[in-house]
Amino acid sequence: MHFEFLSVANLRCLALxxxxxxxxxxxVCGANGSGKTSLLEGFAMASLGRSFLSNTLSDIVRHGSGGxxxxxxxxxxxxxxxxxxxxxxxxxxxxxxxDGESVPSASTLARAVPTLVMNSKAADMLTxxxxxxxxxxxxxxxxxxxxxVEHWKAYRQALRQRNELLRQGAPSRDVxxxxxxxxxxxxxxxxxxxxxxxxxxxxxxxxxxxxILGTLSIRYSPGWDREMGYREQLRSSWQRDSQAGYxxxxxxxxxxxxxxxxxxxxxxxxxxxxxxxxxxxxxxLAKFIAGETGRTPVFLVDDLHAELDDKLxxxxxDIITSRGGQCIFTAxxxxxxxxxxxxxxxxxxxxxxxxASPA
Ligand SMILES: Nc1ncnc2c1ncn2[C@@H]1O[C@H](COP(=O)(O)OP(=O)(O)OP(=O)(O)O)[C@@H](O)[C@H]1O
Ligand SMILES: [Mg+2]
Numbered sequence: 001m002h003f004e005f006l007s008v009a010n011l012r013c014l015a016l017x018x019x020x021x022x023x024x025x026x027x028v029c030g031a032n033g034s035g036k037t038s039l040l041e042g043f044a045m046a047s048l049g050r051s052f053l054s055n056t057l058s059d060i061v062r063h064g065s066g067g068x069x070x071x072x073x074x075x076x077x078x079x080x081x082x083x084x085x086x087x088x089x090x091x092x093x094x095x096x097x098x099d100g101e102s103v104p105s106a107s108t109l110a111r112a113v114p115t116l117v118m119n120s121k122a123a124d125m126l127t128x129x130x131x132x133x134x135x136x137x138x139x140x141x142x143x144x145x146x147x148x149v150e151h152w153k154a155y156r157q158a159l160r161q162r163n164e165l166l167r168q169g170a171p172s173r174d175v176x177x178x179x180x181x182x183x184x185x186x187x188x189x190x191x192x193x194x195x196x197x198x199x200x201x202x203x204x205x206x207x208x209x210x211x212i213l214g215t216l217s218i219r220y221s222p223g224w225d226r227e228m229g230y231r232e233q234l235r236s237s238w239q240r241d242s243q244a245g246y247x248x249x250x251x252x253x254x255x256x257x258x259x260x261x262x263x264x265x266x267x268x269x270x271x272x273x274x275x276x277x278x279x280x281x282x283x284x285l286a287k288f289i290a291g292e293t294g295r296t297p298v299f300l301v302d303d304l305h306a307e308l309d310d311k312l313x314x315x316x317x318d319i320i321t322s323r324g325g326q327c328i329f330t331a332x333x334x335x336x337x338x339x340x341x342x343x344x345x346x347x348x349x350x351x352x353x354x355x356a357s358p359a
Contacts, residue, residue, distance in 0.1 A: 001074060001075065001076045001077070001078070001113065001114070001295040001296060001297075001298065001325075001326075002021075002023045002074070002075050002298060002325070002326035003021055003043060003046070003072055003073070003074055003075075003298060003326065003328075004020060004021075004073045004074065004075050004082060005018070005019070005020045005072065005073040006018070006019050006020075006021070006039075006042055006043055006046065006070070006071070006072045007019075007070070007071045007072075008038075008039065008042035008068070008069075008070050008071075009068060009069045009070075010061060010062040010065040010067065010068040010069070011038055011041060011042050011045075011060060011061075011062065011068045011070065012035065012038040012041070012060055012062060013033070013034075013035045013038060013062065013354075014035045014038050014039065014042070014062070014350075014354060015062060015065075015354065015355055016354075016355040017035065017039060017042075017350065017353050017354050017355070018353065019039065019348055019353065021326065021328055021346065021348070022326075022344070022345075022346045023075070023326055024321075024324075024326060024327070024343070024344070025321055025327050025329070025340060025343040025344040025346075026326070026327065026328045026329065026344055026346050026348065027328075027329050027330070027331060027334060027337060027340050027341060027344050027346065027347045027348070028040070028328060028329070028330045028331075028347075028348045028350055029330070029331055029332065029333055029334055029347055029348070029349050029350070030330075030332070030349055030350035030351050031332060031351065032332065034350050034351045034354075035350045035351070035354060036302070036330040036331075036350055037053075037119070037302050037303075037330065039330075039350055040117070040119075040300045040302050040328065040330060041053060041060070042070050043072070043115065043298070043300050043328060044115055044117050044300055045070045045087050046070050046071075046072035046074075046085045046087060046109075046113060047109065047110060047113040047114065047115040047143075047298070048106060048109070048110055048115070048142075049087055049094060049096050049106030049109050049110070050094070050106065052117050052119075057089055057092060060089075061089065066090060066091070067088060067089055067090030067091065068088070068089050069086065069087065069088040069089075070085075070086070070087045070088075071084065071085070071086045072084070072085045072086075072113075073085075074112075074113055076112075076295065078294045078295060083098060083099055083112070084098070084099055084100070085097070085098055085109065085112075085113060087109075094106075096109055098112065105149075107142060107146055107149045108146075110142045110143045111143055111144065111145075111146065111293060112295075113295075113298075114143035114144075114289045114293060114295055114297035114298070115143075115297055115298045115299075115300055116140075116282055116285060116286055116289075116297050116298070116299050116300065117300045117302070118278070118279065118282055118299065118300070118301045118302070118304070118320070119301075119302035119303065120302065120303050120306055120307075122275075122278050122282070123271060123274045123275045123278050123307075125278065126258060126265050126266055126274045126277065126278065127266045127274075130253075130254070130255035130256070133255060133256040133258075134254055134255070134256070136281075136285075137193050137196045137197065137256070138152070138193075140196050140285045140288065140289060141192050141193070141196060143289050143293065143297065144288075144289060144292045144293055145192060145292075147188075147192075148189065148192050151185050151188050151189050151192075152189065154181070154185050155182065155185040155186060155189060155250075155251065155252075158178050158181040158182050158185065159182065159247055159250065159252060161178050162175050162178040162179070162182065162247050163245070163246045163247055165178070166241050166242050166244075166245055166246060166247070167245045167246075169242065172238045175238065179231065179234040179235060180231070182230070182234060182247070182250060183229075183230045183231040183234060186222075186223075186224075186230050186250050186251045187230055189251050190222045190230075190251055190254075193220065193222070193251070193254065194220065194222075195288070196285065196288060197218060197220040197256065199284045199285065199287060199288035199291075200218055200281045200284040200285065200288075201217070201218045201284075202284065203280055203281065203283055203284025203287065204216045204217070204218060204277075204280060204281070204284065207280045209276060209277060209280055212273075213260055213268070213269055213273055213277070214260045214261040214268065215260070215261055215262075216258070216259070216260055216265075216277070217258075217259045217262075218256060218257070218258050218259070219256075219257045219259070220254065220255075220256050220257075221254060221255050221257070222251060222254050223249060223250045223251045223252065223253035223254040223255075224249045224250065224253075230249070230250070233249050234247075234249060234250075237249050258277070258281075265277065271307050272307050272308050272309065272312050273312070275304075275307060275308055275312070275316060276308075276312055276315055276316050276319070279316045279319040279320055280319055282299070282320070283319050283320065283322065283323060285297075286299065286323050286325065287323060290323070290325075296323065296324070296325035296326075297325065298325060298326045298327070298328065299320050299321075299325065299326070299327040299328070300328050301320060301327060301328065301329045301330070302330050303330060303331070304316055304317070304320075304329060304330075304331075304337065304340075305331055305336045305337050310338070313337065313339060314338070314339040317329075317337070317339035317340055317343075318339070321343060334347050
């Protein structure tokens, strides 16, 4: 699957910008503040129905305009045809359409148009709190499985209800219903998450990074003791949860421990090496999404060269492009990313294509 064409109107500094990337490796160049990240945001909106940077509409709608729109033509070899996607955000409402038909939920779009966004924040997942690592797994499943999103919504609702009862000091029998619901939903989500983790783990196991950095491994803990099981642990943690006023076990507490030579990577490897590691994990995610959906996700890679020397940068580009799908990289100048420049004829200078006002 690849983008044949993208038009964004009133997205941040981009009044109107049109871009027809090639099916393989692409490079978007421009000075600081010229709109490179905004253009990637436009591609991601045509996949997720929302920005990957902000949930606040006034942040992303161009100042002084009433709303924004993103239109994309996408070639899907599996379906043997092009599809048109439109995402409009006007007065706080999001309208998504595919081939002119309104789409009620962004998850339908996400499955049809899978993308992976790798920006400077991506490497932070190695060092920051577990929610970033959980979010990466959840975003991946968002492109794969409708059921996953529905399970999550139901899980959150059950969690709210259980926490409310805990805060009210309700007796343990009152939470039995919600324990059962949480256990069923939590185990289903855990099974899906485990598949994503296995894909990342397989990619790491086969990676040359093990020779460079030392033996790498991933361990996923679901947020409860597997031996005891989630149902039993919910039951046995009731007293502690009542005192805390919230549910202390469950998939909302899961974590992904990424280790090098048995120790947390954050302590063993540098920021640049971490970026290479994250590129490898993302390659695992791309393979997983392609295997599950039959669609190779589009890589949107912002500022890859920041913090990387030429050698690591070239290795990261190899890892990202090796699966052969469409990749859109950004850099200030083509010379910042020689490994990309030599793989593409298609350098898009964003400031040359920015129109002053939308049509
Ligand atoms: N809602 C908005 N309306 C108008 N302009 C905006 C809005 N939000 C951000 N901007 C401007 O858009 C530009 C954002 O550009 P963007 O982040 O895409 O640049 P960039 O080319 O990625 O730069 P860098 O190389 O520094 O990463 C900035 O100049 C910013 O001030
Ligand atoms: Mg940028």
